[in-house]
Amino acid sequence: MNAHPVDATAFSVFEMQSVTADDLDSALASAGDALAVVFFWGEDCFNCEMAKKAMLAQPEAVRALGLRWFHANVYEERELARHFSRHGVPAWYFFHCGKRLGRATGWHGIAQFQAAVTAAHAKIAAAGAKIGATGGD
Known part of the structure; x- marks a missing residue:
């Protein structure tokens, strides 16, 4: 039994879908063209709980990132x-x-998380530019 119950508030507030090794691929496919993020966390993880609390303290900034959320x-x-x-x-x-x-490892504040999201979007844009340059679909 866990020493401390898991606070699942962030999972519901940000509509994070739980994923397993068996359903990760289909879950990511369900995200369509959206930028998907999988939050890896652990029970009795102090830093995980602090990250969730920090995210919950600024829910509009987190939602503004437009991510499709999953967690494991x-x-x-x-x-x-x-x-x-x-x-x-x-x-x-x-x-x-x-x-x-x-990936982003550890919670270092919303600004650094936003920077990681921006970097992911830049990779999507760069991949699109490469496809366009080669005439592919």
Whole structure:
């Protein structure tokens, strides 16, 4: 049994869908063209709880990022944690159309998180420019 119950408020406020190794690909596909993010967290993780509290303290700024949210408890989803080589939490991985674009490790404030989102969008734009330059669809 957990020493402390998990505060799931952030999961509901930001409409984070729980994912497993078995359903990650289909969950990411459900995001369509949206920038998707998977929040990797763990039970009894002080930094995870602090990150969730910080996000909840500024929900409009987090929602303004326009992300499609997912989450996974790395202690329950060990296969998923191994797949992404997660040894520390919290971490956020960004995806577009199923392709991993990057990650943010640790919560260092909304400005740094926004910068990670901006970097992911830049990768999407660059990939689109490369496709356009080669005449592909």
